[in-house]
Amino acid sequence: MKGFAAALLIWTLLSPRRAGGEAWPMHTACRNGNLQVLYQSCDPLQDFGFSVDQCSRQLKPNINVRFGMVLREDIEQLFLDVALFSKGLSILNFSYPICEVDLPKFSFCGRRKGEQIYYAGPLNNPGFEIPEGDYQVLLELYNQDHATVACANATVLYS
């Protein structure tokens, strides 16, 4: 019986998942008192791991994050699109280059499809204060061919 359970477990682990469009689990990027940041991968192919070292409403410049994932695309060129919503209304949209051919900002730039990457380091963000409220953030990382590298639906809860 034990063997069967083990086999069943391995079987479920080995079977290709998410084919039916089942969503990835919601993860907590950080939690501190009444502020928490949750995220969920919106890349149908895979999940990824992300955490922020400090979670405070007064966001410091150059916060440290940790990030782990398998690359499904080359990232010689990598761009980030951020869309911020509150109460269903769009507040802010911007696009930021992370890796460019003439300016690879981070040490992971130029790594290849299939590589597993783990990044622990600064983000190069400006500091700002988070006003009270709930926010939805859509983050998308993509490369020169507009192929998705990572996608996250995040929620910032601050009350």
Next chain:
Amino acid sequence: MAPCVSCFLLVVLISAGCKAIPSSDPTCTEKEDNRTYNCENLGLREIPDTLPNTTEVLEFSFNFLPTIQNTTFSRLIHLIFLDLTRSKVKISIYPQSLRRCQINWVHEDTFQSHHQLNTIVLTGNPLIFMAETSLTGPKLLKHLFLTQTGISNLEFIPVHNLENLESLHLGSNHISSINLPENFPTQNLKVLDFQNNAIHYISRKDTNALEQATNLNLNFNGNDIKGIEPGAFNSKIFQSLKFGGSLNLSIVFKGLQNCTIQSLWLGTFEDTDDQDLTSATFEGLCDMSVESINLQKHRFNDLSSSTFQCFTRLQELDLTAAHLKGLPSGIEGMNSLKKLVLNANNFDQLCQINAASFPSLRELYIKGNMRKLDLGTRCLEKLETLQKLDLSHSDIEASDCCNLQLQNLRHLQYLNLSYNEPLGLEDQAFKECPQLELLDLAFTHLRVKAPHSPFQSLQLLQVLNLSHCLLDTSNQHLLAGLWGLRHLNLQGNSFQDGSISKTNLLQTVGSLEILILSSCNLLSIDQQAFQGLGNVNHLDLSYNSLTGDSMDALNHLKGIYLNLASNNIRIIPPHLLPALSQQSTINLSHNPLDCTCSNIHFITWCKENLHKLEDLEETTCANPPSLRGMKLSNVKLHCGITGMGIFFIVVFVFSLILLLIFSVKFILRWKYQHI
């Protein structure tokens, strides 16, 4: 006993899975007929039977091939490129472990029959063992990717059949020494990539193994080099050497003594802690020969003219994002510098770069300055040989541009001022740069007083990008003087009343070959608007609101590429079809095309000219509702009188005649009855 039972169950389950998955029919995408196939992310456990034997390029990443052996690809003997990234591949001659129920059983000679195989990608596979002959077979194996495969010892790579190897990628492994095995063939090697390994020391013995390679590109990015044996690079010649993210650059400079390098990349990254650079750091540079150096993202301590005393023979210097507020004045001996990159720095004024130090400069890049950049006056006047100048994304704002700002740039051929703040262009704004061939002003708001002609005197200009410049297109003289202009981009500008009239600003640029007028909110184009443009071979009118009637303006154009995508074209009257017929390629996608009988001539024309139509997948009907979304190529219309209709009409006429005859007969009989 219990482990064996579970083992058996597991085998049954997995073998069931093996059969079940191909039958669930995830199909590979054909990228090129019978040659190129993409089977990524399909969870495949074997090569699908649907792939033809003629397959040459196979992208098979993110599947499940726990073992590869000589039967795995045996059918596809014409393979040239094989990508097995993260397919959980294991190449071995031994059964991996009987306790794992022989799942990892693999044989040698996997590629024995693949004589044409040129590239093998094994990135991200946890390789346990590669057989001596696992790579034999291909006659010209040129590229081998063993990135992140867990290699810690270079002896792991089977040396047989690597004589033709041009690139070997060994990044993200556990390699601590670059010492290649003694019999490792390097004579054809051009790229050797050791990114993100654990190489801390390079010895003479290590580099001697690379003796036979010529023009090698060697990448040590992401390895913290702590020492290089003196003489290790003595009289070696490299195409490029990369030591990105190294913590101590003086070690690198000292270690590269007497080395000849075309391009040396020593930049650092946001996430790398590094030491500030001083004059002492660069001392070793005096004893080597380097053409091009990149020092991106470094910080300079006490930047002075002496910092650059060993840079005298340099031809290219890249100081991107080096936290610079200026360059010191009086740098001597940098007479041979041809290319200087100062992107993403913190200059306030262009004169702070002290351009006079670089009298031979051909190319200067100051893109993405982090502050508002003031162009000042005459800051670049000493750069008499400058050919290429990029000042894009630098928050530049100027009210009277650009003769004082660009004074004396007589040889400038390429100027990029795109993505800046508003520029006021004077009449003959570029008189100081008469040799300009390409001028890019995209997304920079241009203020031009009518009837000024800012581009007058640019007789050699071939390419002009004015997209999203918020131009006053009613100024007929805006483009005057551009005699040789071949490529004009006016995307995202608007025209008065959404219409290009008979007299318009295009009449002064008769030599145009490529004209882009997309996203200009156009509603109509006058029949004679393009009359003067006899040389056009590419016309982009996409993303407007044009209707079929605007085709009239194309009557005199022949054999062009015509993009009419995303317009408001419903019906094209028959008399305008010849204007389309004489063009070589037409894109009519994303238009609300009418698929009723009132448009039958156009639909018939389309079906006869499918080879000329681009993006047929998105060329669909909008009307009638029953055909909405249907591809135009699939529409079948029956208009005019059908056979049934003719039959009924004949019957009707025939009965009418009969009726007539009978009534005449009746009337006559009735009339003459009384006689």
